[in-house]
Amino acid sequence: MARSDSMLWFILGFAQLIVANQAGGGILEFLELMLNITGGSSLVVGIYVLLYVAKHSEELADVYSKFEKSELTRDENGSLTIRNGDSPVKKGVGIGISAAITVFAGIVWLATL
Numbered sequence: 277m278a279r280s281d282s283m284l285w286f287i288l289g290f291a292q293l294i295v296a297n298q299a300g301g302g303i304l305e306f307l308e309l310m311l312n313i314t315g316g317s318s319l320v321v322g323i324y325v326l327l328y329v330a331k332h333s334e335e336l337a338d339v340y341s342k343f344e345k346s347e348l349t350r351d352e353n354g355s356l357t358i359r360n361g362d363s364p365v366k367k368g369v370g371i372g373i374s375a376a377i378t379v380f381a382g383i384v385w386l387a388t389l
């Protein structure tokens with residue numbers, strides 16, 4: 277989830293930059309300045325989260341407990357076991373969709389410059 281979280285920061289940053297590029301003059305100049313600042317900082321946070329997760333992925337995999345996606349099952353001995361219900365396909369789709377939206381948002385932002 278952490279990799280898709282960093283993609284969400286990218287999407288948020290690009291959205292703010294796109295809105296800032298569409299803003300007109302007058303009172304909206306202040307709004308444009310604030311959106312440019314916060315949009316750029318959101319992109320920086322996204323890069324930081326992506327790099328941090330890439331560097332510490334092994335440590336985070338052991339510590340991060342996925343109780344919301346876990347399944348409690350009984351084995352043949354009758355004891356309860358917790359099994360990770362998150363499949364690699366679901367992870368890949370979640371990251372792939374986020375990455376595609378991020379790339380599209382980046383292209384739209386560059387087109388509105």
